[in-house]
Amino acid sequence: MTSTYETLRERLQVAFDALEMGADPVLRTSERGDYQANGVMALAKRLSRPPREVAATIIESLDLADVATVEVAGPGFLNLTVTTEFLDRQLGELAADERLGVATAPNPKRVVIDYSAPNVAKEMHVGHLRSTVIGDALARIYRFAGHHVIARNHVGDWGTPFGMLIEHLVDLGEQAAASTLSIGDLDGFYREARSKFDSSDAFKGRSRARVVALQGGDPETLRLWHVLVNQSITYFSEVYDKLDVTLSAEDVVGESYYNHLLESVVEDLRAAGLLVESEGALCVFPEGFQNRDGEPLPLIVRKSDGGYGYAASDLAAIRDRVGTLHAQEMLYVVGVPQAQHLEMVFAVARQADWLPDSVRCEHVTFGNVLGPDHKMFKTRSGETVKLVALIDEAIERAFVILDDRGTDLDGDAKYLLAEQIARAAIKYADLSTERQHDYVFDLERMIAFEGDTGPYLQYAHARVRSIFRRAATPFVPGDAHFALAAPAERSLALGLLAMPEAFTSALASLQPHRLCTYLFDLAQRFTSFYDTCPVLASEGALREERLALCDLTARALELGLSVLGIDAPPQM
RNA sequence: GCGGCUGUAGCUCAGCGGAUAGAGCAUCGGUCUUCGGAACCGAGUGUCGGGGGUUCAAAUCCCUCCAGCCGCACCA
Numbered sequence: 001m002t003s004t005y006e007t008l009r010e011r012l013q014v015a016f017d018a019l020e021m022g023a024d025p026v027l028r029t030s031e032r033g034d035y036q037a038n039g040v041m042a043l044a045k046r047l048s049r050p051p052r053e054v055a056a057t058i059i060e061s062l063d064l065a066d067v068a069t070v071e072v073a074g075p076g077f078l079n080l081t082v083t084t085e086f087l088d089r090q091l092g093e094l095a096a097d098e099r100l101g102v103a104t105a106p107n108p109k110r111v112v113i114d115y116s117a118p119n120v121a122k123e124m125h126v127g128h129l130r131s132t133v134i135g136d137a138l139a140r141i142y143r144f145a146g147h148h149v150i151a152r153n154h155v156g157d158w159g160t161p162f163g164m165l166i167e168h169l170v171d172l173g174e175q176a177a178a179s180t181l182s183i184g185d186l187d188g189f190y191r192e193a194r195s196k197f198d199s200s201d202a203f204k205g206r207s208r209a210r211v212v213a214l215q216g217g218d219p220e221t222l223r224l225w226h227v228l229v230n231q232s233i234t235y236f237s238e239v240y241d242k243l244d245v246t247l248s249a250e251d252v253v254g255e256s257y258y259n260h261l262l263e264s265v266v267e268d269l270r271a272a273g274l275l276v277e278s279e280g281a282l283c284v285f286p287e288g289f290q291n292r293d294g295e296p297l298p299l300i301v302r303k304s305d306g307g308y309g310y311a312a313s314d315l316a317a318i319r320d321r322v323g324t325l326h327a328q329e330m331l332y333v334v335g336v337p338q339a340q341h342l343e344m345v346f347a348v349a350r351q352a353d354w355l356p357d358s359v360r361c362e363h364v365t366f367g368n369v370l371g372p373d374h375k376m377f378k379t380r381s382g383e384t385v386k387l388v389a390l391i392d393e394a395i396e397r398a399f400v401i402l403d404d405r406g407t408d409l410d411g412d413a414k415y416l417l418a419e420q421i422a423r424a425a426i427k428y429a430d431l432s433t434e435r436q437h438d439y440v441f442d443l444e445r446m447i448a449f450e451g452d453t454g455p456y457l458q459y460a461h462a463r464v465r466s467i468f469r470r471a472a473t474p475f476v477p478g479d480a481h482f483a484l485a486a487p488a489e490r491s492l493a494l495g496l497l498a499m500p501e502a503f504t505s506a507l508a509s510l511q512p513h514r515l516c517t518y519l520f521d522l523a524q525r526f527t528s529f530y531d532t533c534p535v536l537a538s539e540g541a542l543r544e545e546r547l548a549l550c551d552l553t554a555r556a557l558e559l560g561l562s563v564l565g566i567d568a569p570p571q572m
Numbered sequence: 573g574c575g576g577c578u579g580u581a582g583c584u585c586a587g588c589g590g591a592u593a594g595a596g597c598a599u600c601g602g603u604c605u606u607c608g609g610a611a612c613c614g615a616g617u618g619u620c621g622g623g624g625g626u627u628c629a630a631a632u633c634c635c636u637c638c639a640g641c642c643g644c645a646c647c648a
Contacts, residue, residue: 287631303646449610
């Protein structure tokens, strides 16, 4: 179906084109009418004609009779009020459309989304929250748009620390180490290894030898390394389950995967004439990057000791993703401190012809999670906050809230609901703010049922559903007519019809928060409607109409939330 | 020093070229014998960090200054 906005835009475009081909009508939603077109003033300026006269000309040729009424206001705004007949038709189509008007991409793409990226043998902490949650929401949004998403979890599973980690594993014994790694204190494992490395020369020596063995492909060393990696992947999966994140073990393609490609990366760069040796390291100097002394800044592909840095594996990953996976678009959901590094990697990949201009490649940045003191979120004692601890605390709070309101659920059902609420609180708080901004983590506020929160949206959804549970006769979708006599009905209808634009906007800008804003607005429109328009108590056609509006609202909330990775429980 | 990000109501945040700058929370006042009151309606508050400029129109674009955060060659 063609959305309401799109219908209006198309009609306006014809009229604007008649005066100047391609002139933008600048169509927006409005508080004065339903929509307003602001493009007249700019066009009038270009034509050197009085704006109101241009507006009159446009209205004359505007074919909107079956859609909306128009009037000129102020200096030349076109205020559009959609007709009830048109709304009725649109809602009828919406009701019959499982996608609620959201179109699928005309040209589905293969999209690689790189997100989460925790480190093997280390605990996941708040630092991984945003990449994981935002990345997963984008993956779901892209999938719903009809794209083929290839999720990549670029875990840190290689490098010099693995020498000491493996030696520590050997010291502990594999059985003991395995249980530590899976159940308990991952950071403790890492810290112990580190402190032995720092305090014991013997251990340091063994660790270094172990790194060499690892890089040399020694089978026993690789076996031990696999123990570490597999334990970690199991642990990651548990965290992803807790968060309801779609990443699976198959999406884990860590740094180690690119090892066998690094040499050829270097060779290709050399062959392309991009490689420069500087202070013993093999570098590429992409244009436009300077160090603090104003000298060209290198991307170090191979270190002076012969080892490869992460630039090399990032380059190999691009070459692999474009060359082998045939990615047509790549998103890196990675913290903003990596901005320069990634820019350089992308620049080099372009120079090396691994990254054609036709492939959109974007660094999707995000701000920091701050504590109540507005500094980087840490525990009271100054340690990083573990993701699992964060989720568990949210679940406990959800429990308390459920008890307070006297839930009739208990046991597993109650726990499941508490989990759903906790996840909604954490994810929605993260997704509903502009991605690049820092935000203050305040569990109390996030999990509240009032305000712009995940649980509020879930609650709104549950309330709609409850209407259908109470209805004596089952609701039959499809035969409703929408008279929209009450203002709250009309407002809700307009909200329901605006889903496609909200979705498209979130997708195009890689900003899930635009969808959040939309859903919150829709929920508010619904509660106003709910307050003033009795549903079950009304009769006949009016009852059918209101039930149909409720049905659409429930579906819209559920769809919107699901695409953000948030559950919409039918009852709370 | 260079580069990037940020600075909007008491608090948390939207808005990023259009008509009097919005929401949530908090505050105050109403509604309602409530299809789940964890509701709805209404009210107040802002040199949109400061200053210049571009434009018919600037919180939004450009320049500059101030404040804060982050990066700037071998750890990923």
